[in-house]
Each structure stands twice: as structure tokens, then as C-alpha cells.
Amino acid sequence: MTNLRLAKQLSDLAEPLDEYADPVQEAVNAVPQPVRDVLDGVWLGNPLHPALTDIPLGAWTAALALDLVGSPAADEALAVGILGAVPTALTGLNDWGHLKDDARRIGTMHALLNSMALALNVASYVARRDGHRGLGRVLSGVAYAGTAFSAHLGGHLSFGLGVRVNRTAFESPRDRYAPVCDEKEIDDGELVGVELDGEAVVVSRSEKSGEVCAIAATCSHMGGPLADGKRDGDVVVCPWHGSRFDLCSGEVRGGPAVYPQPRYETRVRAGKVEIRIAKDSTA
Numbered sequence: 001m002t003n004l005r006l007a008k009q010l011s012d013l014a015e016p017l018d019e020y021a022d023p024v025q026e027a028v029n030a031v032p033q034p035v036r037d038v039l040d041g042v043w044l045g046n047p048l049h050p051a052l053t054d055i056p057l058g059a060w061t062a063a064l065a066l067d068l069v070g071s072p073a074a075d076e077a078l079a080v081g082i083l084g085a086v087p088t089a090l091t092g093l094n095d096w097g098h099l100k101d102d103a104r105r106i107g108t109m110h111a112l113l114n115s116m117a118l119a120l121n122v123a124s125y126v127a128r129r130d131g132h133r134g135l136g137r138v139l140s141g142v143a144y145a146g147t148a149f150s151a152h153l154g155g156h157l158s159f160g161l162g163v164r165v166n167r168t169a170f171e172s173p174r175d176r177y178a179p180v181c182d183e184k185e186i187d188d189g190e191l192v193g194v195e196l197d198g199e200a201v202v203v204s205r206s207e208k209s210g211e212v213c214a215i216a217a218t219c220s221h222m223g224g225p226l227a228d229g230k231r232d233g234d235v236v237v238c239p240w241h242g243s244r245f246d247l248c249s250g251e252v253r254g255g256p257a258v259y260p261q262p263r264y265e266t267r268v269r270a271g272k273v274e275i276r277i278a279k280d281s282t283a
């Protein structure tokens with residue numbers, strides 16, 4: 001069975017859970033933005049959840065290997081994984097808050113599997129401490145199989161469905177300037193959406209410096225159209241999940257996006273705004 005068919009079947013399996021997922025997602029999205037920025041990894045400049053998953057996965061892999069050679073150090077590795085799973089789950093829940101349709105359902109299955117694996121690992125740890133080492137090894141072995149499959153689902157979410165992938169990663173440099181709009185179109189503080197070589201760009205005039213600014217208009221978070229966003233001074237607010245970007249530098253001013261928007265160099269010739277992508281702003 002191909003990955004895509006398996007993912008579709010899992011998504012269908014999770015569909016009856018939509019009615020429970022809706023209020024949970026609402027509660028997640030009501031968490032104050034500064035907390036969510038921490039969980040998103042805005043401070044890190046990369047999504048936090050994938051980085052944290054290495055802790056429980058690595059520790060539980062070590063526990064499995066230590067169990068195979070009969071080392072009691074497996075218990076400590078198991079405990080490290082359990083402790084690491086808590087912040088990992090919180091960041092995952094935060095990411096899931098932005099998902100919809102198939103991605104949300106696969107994310108739901110991913111979370112349920114991980115929760116079951118965590119519960120089994122806790123039960124395994126307790127069994128080991130009570131002297132039931134054999135039972136503990138069976139419980140953590142089953143948990144490991146669930147975690148491995150769930151990690152595969154997480155990979156599908158990222159690489160198959162593009163969750164938390166930088167949506168502007170493939171913009172390429174262009175040496176020459178190209179005219180994209182009349183200068184007067186941006187004079188009333190308008191955000192003007194234009195296209196350059198098939199890439200959406202938003203052009204504006206800075207309220208602070210008066211310079212003409214241009215950044216990629218496809219939100220790096222999940223592709224929201226920034227040209228339709230709200231302007232707040234020299235910041236644009238994405239209409240989909242509220243990420244905030246500096247209209248001139250493209251820097252992230254608020255999550256959930258963690259990657260900046262590519263920036264364009266601008267000049268005005270004969271009343272026309274001309275732009276080209278800034279070389280320092282492409283991947």
C-alpha cells in the first residue's frame with residue numbers, strides 16, 4: 001500500500017473524531033500568542049516540535065537497545081524519553097491547532113498513537129520499578145512500535161503535506177529589475193499584490209521611512225496570501241493564522257511563522273515600481 005493510500009485511510013478513520021477535534025482546536029487557538037510563539041519556535045528560527053521529537057525517540061531507541069542487551073540502564077533511558085515527551089506533545093498540539101482537513105485528521109491519529117505510546121511507557125516504567133522487568137520490556141516494546149509508526153505519520157505530515165515547511169523556500173534570484181506596478185498605487189498606504197516570475201509579491205510604502213518595500217506575498221507558514229492581510233504600521237498580518245511580518249525586511253514579528261519572508265530590492269523608474277529579489281534573502 002502506498003503512503004498516500006495509507007494516509008487517506010487513516011484520515012477517513014479519524015473523520016468521526018472531527019466533532020471532538022473542533023473544541024480542542026478552539027481551545028488550543030485561544031492560548032495567548034506569546035506562549036504560542038514559544039511553542040512554535042519563533043525564538044529559534046525553526047519549528048520547535050520536530051527538534052524536540054528527537055528526545056523521546058532517541059531515548060526510547062536507546063532503551064530498546066539496552067533492553068536487548070539486558071542492561072538495567074534501559075530504565076533511565078525510558079524515563080528520559082517520558083520526560084522529553086511532555087514538551088514534545090505540547091509543541092505538537094500547538095502545531096496541530098493550525099491544521100485542517102486531511103492534515104488535521106492525520107495529526108489527530110499521530111497524537112493518539114503518541115499518547116498511547118506514552119501511557120504504555122509510563123506503565124512500563126512503573127512495572128520495572130515494581131520488579132516486573134519482563135512485563136516492562138513487553139510494554140515498552142509495544143510502545144516503541146506505536147511510536148515508530150507515529151513518527152512515520154509525522155514525516156508524512158511534513159514531507160507529504162508540507163506542514164511547517166517553509167513555503168517560500170524555492171524562490172530564486174533574478175538579476176534584473178522588472179516593473180510590477182505604478183508608484184501611485186502604493187501612495188495611500190495600500191498593500192499591492194503583484195507577480196514576478198510566477199511568485200506573488202506584496203509591495204508597499206513604509207510609513208516610517210517612506211521607502212518602497214516588497215516582500216514575498218506567500219506566507220512562509222502555510223501559504224496564506226499576505227497581499228490580503230491587514231496592515232499594522234510597517235507590519236502585515238497574515239489573514240490565515242495571524243503571523244506578522246515586517247513589510248520591508250520580511251522578518252517575523254509574530255508567529256506561528258518561524259521563517260522570514262524573502263525580501264525584494266526596489267527602485268522607482270518613470271513612476272513605475274521595479275523589483276528584484278534580494279540575493280541575501282533566498283535559500
Ligand code: FES
Pocket residue numbers: 219220221222223224238239240241242243255256257
Ligand atoms: S498561513 Fe499561517 S500565518 Fe500565514
